[in-house]
Amino acid sequence: MTVTAALAVLAVLVYGPFRILQAGKYSSENWLDFIVFGLAQGSLYALIALGYTLVYGILRMINFAHGEVFMCGAFTGYFAAAALDGSGFMDRHPLVGLLAVTVVAASTSIGVAVLLERIAYRPLRRAPRLVPLITAIGASLFLQYTVSGLYGSGLETYPDVDVLKGDWQILGIGILKTQAVVIAAAVLIMLSLYAFVQHTRTGRAMRAVSEDKDTAALMGIDVDGIIVRTFVLGGALAGVAGVLHALIYKQVVFNMGFQPGLKAFTAAVLGGIGNVPGAMLGGLFLGVVESIGPGLFLEGLGIPAAYQLKDAIAFTLLVLVLIFRPTGILGERVSEKRA
């Protein structure tokens, strides 16, 4: 039964691309553009997904409000950027300015993440599993509408950074500077995070806590402290992702965190939840599939306005992965029974 279903899915997946490639609607440059855009989008997903995966690995809970942590960072980043732009600092020292904006955004996100943990999650650590998930949904709503109340519910536009206008020629391919910066920054951050988790004392402690909290405590690890540090790490990544997101899309709004949050969770599941390299790979993979998917898989089937179904592709991918390989691409690092 499963095999038949898998074959049917596979047939559809092959037929669409065959038709569209045969028709030759898009040139190879189009495809490359799709892929680069997908990689940029995917690296944002990956950065947010890391926050999900780190927290899930340790607490076995979906931090549903993580998308809002990302949004809060992007939003305060906007105020910093607007202030720096207004005083002319951004034009004189664009790199320092961008860095300052990133620091402001990351600190806000860290603050929100830590407060979340302290107020909403810590008292419920031993509660049944549904309880913290529902709390997280509540916290997500609260954060969204708090920001909407404080700063207004309209779109705010980030100032343009002149250095990042235009594109670079890399290996003969024109790449938008913003996209290149986003991809490079994300890859750099992810590599350092991987090194951090693998090689530092804190990273080792984090892995130990995610393996078994009680034993880790017996080994002299301050479990509460490690959990807080995990939230700090996730928050910082989300804050950086917030600024990078703003570089590409230019705009922030109070409910901007929801969709990327959901996608990032999808990415974390795709890669195998609790698995750090998995979240990175899952994010990039999801970004690319989402970007080329509508053109490659759907238009060949004769579906009009296929880009409307971009999100549907992401969720279908999630459902398919969970049905055929519930542990994700790289395998999850979490066992259900220990949770």
Add this chain to the structure above:
Amino acid sequence: MTPRGGGWARLAGHARAGAIAGGLIVFLGLVGVLETFGKRSIVEDVVGLPEVLGLTIVFALARRACSPAAAGRDVVGGALAGLVAAVVVGGFVAVGPTFALGGVEIRLRDMFIRASPQLYAILDAFLWHLPLAGLLAGAVAFVPPALRRPAGAGLAAVVLVGLLSDHVKLVLDHNAVPAAWTRRLISGKALTPGGATLVWLVVALARGAWVARGGAVRAALAARPPAERAWLGRAAVALCALGVIALPRVLGAYHSEVLNQVGLFVLMGLGLNIVVGFAGMLDLGYVAFFALGAYTMAVLTSPESFLAPSPDAGLMGFWAALPICLVVVVLAGIVLGVPVLRLRGDYLAIVTLGFGEIIRLLAMSDWLKPFLGGAQGLKSIPPIKAPMVGLGETCARLGVDLPLCIYRVAIAGPDKPQKLFYIILGGCAIAAFVAVRLKGSRLGRAWMALREDEDVAQAMGIDLVRTKLMAFAIGAAFSGLSGTIFGPKLVSIFPHSFGLLISINILALVIVGGMGSIAGVIVGALALVGLPELLREFAEYRLWVYGIVLVGMMLYRPEGLVPSTVARRELHADDAEGVRPAAEPGPAR
């Protein structure tokens, strides 16, 4: 709480509580809650909603800080807390909307759009009442509970009635209460001082009587023979049912419409309660079945659908389409249920969420536009015609008049929302009956075993596949039924009406009411759907309040407002083992 320390440590605790209260009030101001609430007063020319909110916050936090003292009697501490709160709020007001920091002029309003002159005026108005609230919090413990509780209940009732006073007025007008009387109680959108006193007296006296004599009444009831008690119980149920049936007549069209909305959510809540409350499977895409029910009904009955034989008539009527819709929805429940059978807990939640989004995106896409209308939705869904009206007239001609007369007046009457109410009520009654009967059945017990531990349940011989699919199918049927009524109620449906927020809304009402509790679903729907519907002017903060309610319920009362027996017992058993000390129920709450 920290153990009782020295005098200074205690005072520091009070000061902290006051500072937190003051900070909260400023926060509420910046979020815009105070300004929005400032449009309403509770008692005309005496007290407004922002002031009630501010005083309540200070009172509650000061009282909590006072609780370590002997029975909470701590006038000095309470006053200190109130004073600190006033200083914090006063400091914010004194600094003002524009100030200089390190030579740079900072305009608060550039960032916080709600830091308006109105906000400062509102805060300034009740600033100096805050120490009084603190003082009262410390002093109130001197009053014996037999007096304190009725007085508190009376105040709560005044606030509630004051908030809803425009609706109370509407209902009074609908029932032909002389306008002169109404004017004495309610003026504009607030109670008059006289009206407030009346409400306070009635509720306080009732509560006082219950505090004094309630125990005796209960004991007397318990002493009756069981047969008589059962009879009394049935009489009470019948009385309630009569009251509910009379509701639309009493409330009028507008409030019946609100009740209808509540009823649709009760219906969905009862379904989700089976999936989440009984079987323990968290479904975040529950709105999918609601959408499916609504769309199937629209496609089958709307003259604009692709199935319609002619441009002025749909394929069939509501009652003919209903069974088809239910079959479609139940099948969908099973089809969507099969792939997720293996998933547990959080994964299930996310996959169902994904399903819900996919369904919405498909309904919105240009691809399915010829069938489902895309973003413009489907229009001209005919209203539900009460069944057998023709039959009723025939019978009337034959002379069997009386019961049919009642039927026609009550159900087939001319007012549309009132009429629809009975159809929704019927649906809810059937759903509630099914849920109650299932709960104790073999299937219901299998669900609960599944909820507690899947592996053990399987080892005990429970067919996991069948049990899970039954939960999905029955839950889907209730939600779909709700959807089929939703379309004709609104005449047209749009994909935007079926977003994730609906799923979260239903989940929230099930949680707030109490998972697994059927009465809880009704209470939850009234509180989370009915109340916001009546307080539309605060709609901006509806979801904000939802967030607070969800987090607060999980932290302080995870079993819900009307907990099911099992949940209550479970959580108390946990307390005894010391696993969940945070949820310890006590008189302090």
